[in-house]
Amino acid sequence: MTEVPLPGGFGNTVVRVGDTVRRTPGERAGFVHELLRLLERRGWPGAPRFHGIDDEGREVLDFIAGHVAWAREQPAGLRSDACLAAVGGLLREFHDLTAGTALAGDREVVCHNDLSPKNTVYRESGAGLRPVAFIDWDLAAPGDRLHDVAHVCWQYAGLGEPGTGVAVAARRIRAVCDGYRLTDRSGLVAAILWWQDRCRRGIESAAMAGEPAMVRLRDSGAAARVRGAWEWVAAHRAALTRLLEGEELSDLA
Ligand SMILES: Nc1ncnc2c1ncn2[C@@H]1O[C@H](COP(=O)(O)OP(=O)(O)O)[C@@H](O)[C@H]1O
Numbered sequence: 001m002t003e004v005p006l007p008g009g010f011g012n013t014v015v016r017v018g019d020t021v022r023r024t025p026g027e028r029a030g031f032v033h034e035l036l037r038l039l040e041r042r043g044w045p046g047a048p049r050f051h052g053i054d055d056e057g058r059e060v061l062d063f064i065a066g067h068v069a070w071a072r073e074q075p076a077g078l079r080s081d082a083c084l085a086a087v088g089g090l091l092r093e094f095h096d097l098t099a100g101t102a103l104a105g106d107r108e109v110v111c112h113n114d115l116s117p118k119n120t121v122y123r124e125s126g127a128g129l130r131p132v133a134f135i136d137w138d139l140a141a142p143g144d145r146l147h148d149v150a151h152v153c154w155q156y157a158g159l160g161e162p163g164t165g166v167a168v169a170a171r172r173i174r175a176v177c178d179g180y181r182l183t184d185r186s187g188l189v190a191a192i193l194w195w196q197d198r199c200r201r202g203i204e205s206a207a208m209a210g211e212p213a214m215v216r217l218r219d220s221g222a223a224a225r226v227r228g229a230w231e232w233v234a235a236h237r238a239a240l241t242r243l244l245e246g247e248e249l250s251d252l253a
């Protein structure tokens with residue numbers, strides 16, 4: 001069958017073959033495959049099914065049809081409150097399915113750890129695009145709910161992007177948290193900063209150690225962009241915290 005390269009990845013060469021995708025397994029593939037099997041047993045449609053390894057040693061996963069938001073220009077609707085809340089809701093479903101399982105170990109849940117619009121399949125719902133599945137599960141690992149929530153807020157709300165003001169950012173973060181039904185938001189801004197810092201250090205140290213994908217990522221400006229986003233959140237930390245704690249947004253947004 002013909003192999004069609006899929007756009008939007010960074011580390012991996014991913015191809016579509018019929019109704020499947022084929023991709024090189026990540027370093028912790030055993031864990032990821034167990035996770036995908038668990039999600040299949042629970043009947044959760046938010047992740048691709050895992051169908052084993054092909055003759056070339058590649059993972060065989062379901063191709064999930066829809067819009068993957070990897071390109072620079074994206075429909076504005078992806079940042080609507082309703083769409084962001086739906087991302088938060090999908091994340092909540094995933095976390096709840098893993099809480100208390102052997103895969104979560106002694107942590108709250110399994111975290112995806114690489115959530116971004118680039119790793120999300122959206123479909124038209126009638127009321128606009130909505131997330132239907134997360135892909136690219138290579139980095140999934142036991143963790144705390146807040147880590148994935150923080151990562152989602154950073155990546156889907158466009159924190160630190162030119163043109164995203166603090167009131168708009170806070171409103172988008174609120175939408176994600178409302179969708180997730182996150183009650184305690186007090187540690188969220190700190191978690192975003194911690195996570196951004198950890199990502200930047202991770203890219204830089206792996207690039208220093210010569211990992212080819214991380215060298216390319218750093219050289220494409222990714223570490224500098226993450227630092228810029230961290231600086232933006234750090235500069236607006238007090239205002240964001242106040243706005244998330246319930247200060248009225250209507251005058252500002
Ligand atoms: N299961 C899937 N269903 C549909 N498209 C997929 C699927 N897996 C990957 N893709 C497409 O391939 C691209 C790269 O895949 P991804 O797993 O994110 O690789 P990378 O690890 O390189 O980021 C995605 O942006 C998406 O467009």
Ligand SMILES: [Mg+2]
Pocket residue numbers: 008009010118119136
């Ligand atoms: Mg990806």
